[in-house]
Amino acid sequence: MLIQQFEYYADRKELIVKVGINGTGLVQKASIDLITKDAQRAVDDGFSSYWLAEHPTGGLDAMTVLTVVGLNVANIELGTAIIPTFPRHPMVLAGQVHTLLNAIGNRFTLGIGLSHQGMMQSLGIPFERPIRHLREYLSVLNPLINEGRVSFQGEMISCDAQTFFRPTKPTPVVVAALGPQALKVAGQLADGTTLAWVGPRTVREHIVPRISEAAANAGRPALRIIATLPVCVTEDEARVRSMIADTLKLYGQLPSYKAMFEREGLDGPGDLAIVGSIAKVDDSLAELAEAGVTDFAASEFTSNDNERTQTRDLLKKWAQLA
Numbered sequence: 272m273l274i275q276q277f278e279y280y281a282d283r284k285e286l287i288v289k290v291g292i293n294g295t296g297l298v299q300k301a302s303i304d305l306i307t308k309d310a311q312r313a314v315d316d317g318f319s320s321y322w323l324a325e326h327p328t329g330g331l332d333a334m335t336v337l338t339v340v341g342l343n344v345a346n347i348e349l350g351t352a353i354i355p356t357f358p359r360h361p362m363v364l365a366g367q368v369h370t371l372l373n374a375i376g377n378r379f380t381l382g383i384g385l386s387h388q389g390m391m392q393s394l395g396i397p398f399e400r401p402i403r404h405l406r407e408y409l410s411v412l413n414p415l416i417n418e419g420r421v422s423f424q425g426e427m428i429s430c431d432a433q434t435f436f437r438p439t440k441p442t443p444v445v446v447a448a449l450g451p452q453a454l455k456v457a458g459q460l461a462d463g464t465t466l467a468w469v470g471p472r473t474v475r476e477h478i479v480p481r482i483s484e485a486a487a488n489a490g491r492p493a494l495r496i497i498a499t500l501p502v503c504v505t506e507d508e509a510r511v512r513s514m515i516a517d518t519l520k521l522y523g524q525l526p527s528y529k530a531m532f533e534r535e536g537l538d539g540p541g542d543l544a545i546v547g548s549i550a551k552v553d554d555s556l557a558e559l560a561e562a563g564v565t566d567f568a569a570s571e572f573t574s575n576d577n578e579r580t581q582t583r584d585l586l587k588k589w590a591q592l593a
Contacts, residue, residue: 288560290590291320293352293499293568298323298330303339310344316583317590320348322382322465322499322568327355327390334367341375348378352465352499352568353447355386356408357396362430365415369436377440381416382465382497383408384447387525402452403427409444409460417441445495449527451481458485463495463565468528470535470543471555471562474498477534479563498564501544501572504581508547515572516541544572549585556589 292313297306310321321340325333337349354364364383371379385405388398407425414421420433448457448464457464464482466474479496486494501519505511516539522528523539537543545555559567569586573579 288556288564288589289319289566289593290586291318291322291348291350291566291568292586293322293324293570295322295324295352296570296572298326301331303331303336306336307340307343310340310347310349314344314347316587318347318586319590319593320350320380320566320568322350322352322497324352325354327358327386328393334371337379338371338374341371341378348380349375350380350445350465351382352467352497353382353384353386355390356383356405357386357391357398358394360430361408361412361415361428362432365412365434368416368442369434369438372438372442373436377442380443380445380462382445382447383412384465385453387527389525400427402456405446405453406456406460409446409456413444413460416444443495445497448482449478449531454478454481455485458482458491458494459489461494463497465497465499465568467499468522468540468543469498469531470500470537471558471564472536473531473534474559474564475562495566496564497566497568498559499568499570501540501546502552502569502582502586503544503546503572503574503578504549504552504585505546505573505578506548508551511546511572511574511578512541512544514541514574515544515546546572549581552582552585 294306294309297309313321323333323337333351333354341349368381385401391398404427407428411421411423411428411430417438419437422431423429443462445463445465446457446461448454482494501515503511519540523532532539535543545552571582573582
């Protein structure tokens with residue numbers, strides 16, 4: 272079955288996703304060295320991209336980490352998934368992007384997002400008018416990053432500035448967009464969306480139609496749909512799903528993700544994770560591709576050497592198809 276399916280998708284190039292690695296599971300280790308080694312292994316194994324999130328309360332600065340990674344690891348796209356917008360003025364973030372580009376060259380994709388109201392409250396930052404904030408943020412950020420200048424007066428964000436760094440090519444910006452309004456903004460002003468805790472049904476019925484319509488109405492080309500989910504090839508599916516449900520239960524309680532689980536008809540992280548036999552995990556990856564995912568950034572959730580080996584081997588086979 273597995274070989275036949277690979278042959279089928281090899282003949283259907285439009286369904287092949289680019290496969291990368293999401294290294295966010297290492298963020299709590301607070302070690303740039305470990306993340307750099309993980310990114311190098313991703314290159315060695317043939318993956319196209321390496322992604323790192325920035326936790327708003329307690330994590331390392333993702334942009335600085337990826338700058339160090341980029342100085343030591345070649346031949347792979349690096350990206351953030353995601354940088355929260357509320358704590359940073361877009362001028363500050365543009366400066367960080369230009370610093371990173373100056374150091375490692377043009378192989379970076381910036382993923383940004385609103386994060387979550389509760390997380391912003393813990394920082395003492397109001398989570399006010401998030402869609403207006405996102406629209407104005409991108410209206411300032413995009414020209415600063417790609418042209419080095421902006422003059423914009425918004426209701427929530429304003430900026431009249433010119434940077435010293437002159438970009439040589441556009442830097443893609445993708446937005447963590449789940450709700451209808453955020454997807455509309457992403458379709459109009461970003462290069463795609465980066466998704467966490469979103470399954471194939473939701474991608475097919477909700478994400479792709481809404482963001483594609485917004486992009487088409489704005490006269491923009493087809494956008495990138497990047498999905499991240501935990502992945503594990505295992506002979507003990509029930510045990511691994513239980514571990515995921517327990518370890519990552521916070522995500523099932525956050526309102527924006529909870530809405531995605533409900534759309535998918537599932538209860539939480541343990542149900543949505545891509546877990547099971549080689550054939551089952553392979554089928555799940557194929558279903559995401561059919562739903563419209565263009566990039567899959569795998570978050571490997573394994574507990575022993577056999578699971579680690581089998582999971583990585585299957586992901587490598589998918590990476591070779593793109």
